[in-house]
Amino acid sequence: MTAVSIEIAAKTFPASGGAPARRLYADFSLEVADQSFTALLGPSGLGKTTLLNLIAGVDRDFEGRVAFSREEPRIGYAFQSPRLLPWRTVLENVTLPLPKTAASLTRALGLLTEMGLGDAADVYPERLSLGMQRRVALARAFALEPDLLLMDEPFVSLDEANADRLRDLLAELIARRPTTVLFVTHDSREAVRLADRLVVLAGPPVRVEQDVAVTLTPEQRTMPGEVDRFREASLGLRRGAVA
């Protein structure tokens, strides 16, 4: 239901406080198919978060347009930092964007439990570790049942075991309720594991350097050997070249 068509003629951050003006995007375009899972890879400081902000409509200060195939899609955005309301409990943070119904509450509690936060529902976010806060932010994004899910490096600052569990959970949630996903990451293994399309960005100004379809089966994705083989073959990466 939600394909996204992105055309950025120009996106520039003006000079401020001694920093020179930065031209991040010029004549950039990207088509995202409905119910696709696109992983965006690219070096730090390139403009990936900026891209998600443009798509989400938080940043409207650019030339170009972002069009959705449906009116006003519901957007779930797991920001690069958790952005929770510190004065509301974990559960309240997850339920606030939802309609006030018993179903919302059940869904929120269910998600929190699945994320291993069942005990933390009534805790204030600042008393949680950063990794736990990130999971709350993820639960908030999922609970909305979004048409478009934007995720900005959602699994950093989690330990490997937890991150793996959450990757599995993410795959499962999306299998259960398909949605369009744009997923920024620095971790190409994670990208291959989850996405059906890898878009490697380079620049500035940002351009698409590589655009690869991930052709692994769900079983192959859970096998580290297969994932590595695919990375090497498609991205031209030697083992361990990029974390």
Next chain:
Amino acid sequence: MAFAGRLGWSALSLGVFVALWWIAALVVDSRLLPDPPTVVRALVVAAETGELIFNLLVTLARVAASFAIAMLVGSALGILLGLSRTADRLLSPWVVLFLNLPALVIIILAYVWFGLNESAAILAVAINKIPNVAVTLREGAVALSRDLAEMARIYRFGRWKTLRHVILPQLAPFFAAAARSGLALVWKIVLVVELLGRPNGVGFELQSSFQLFDVATILAYALAFGMIVQAIELGLIQPWERAANRWRR
């Protein structure tokens, strides 16, 4: 417990103060420096005639009215200044001007221009306090988190939810600061306003006692009103602040 400890220290400190006062009164031995029992007796006398309660209530009503107006107008103004650069450029010189205008000047002008009436009195007090509130709330509005505002927008919180769950909690410490310093300032100015142009209230009573050099009654009123303000601070502002800060680590 920490609270009991704090209470203990406060009691001790006040006890020392009363003791010093008592000793001074004994040494000076004058009607102009009555000892604590004399003040308490004056308090009882004023209470028995019903005058004390009446005047306290009148003054409290004035404090409440001008405090409410000042908080409302000052907050609105401060938030506007914090959110709009244009408004800030245009209006902050006014705020600075009023901030530095002596309370007495405002009071006298209010009485001269609007007459010796209740509205003029309350207006004068409120105007004295509004710039303080505005300056405090401006700090709060400037510091509002953009990250959270964006989050609220993406998650379609709407106006009311955003105000209630995102904006007001961020401003709460600034409201508390404005309220606390506000209460102290407002009740002091209300007394001056009453002294200059009202036929009742604690300020008026103080003036009558002043003309009779009745220091015991002056101290009795000061004591009674001071205790009320302290009770408001302890019973209202501090519990509210604690509740608003529950989430902090």
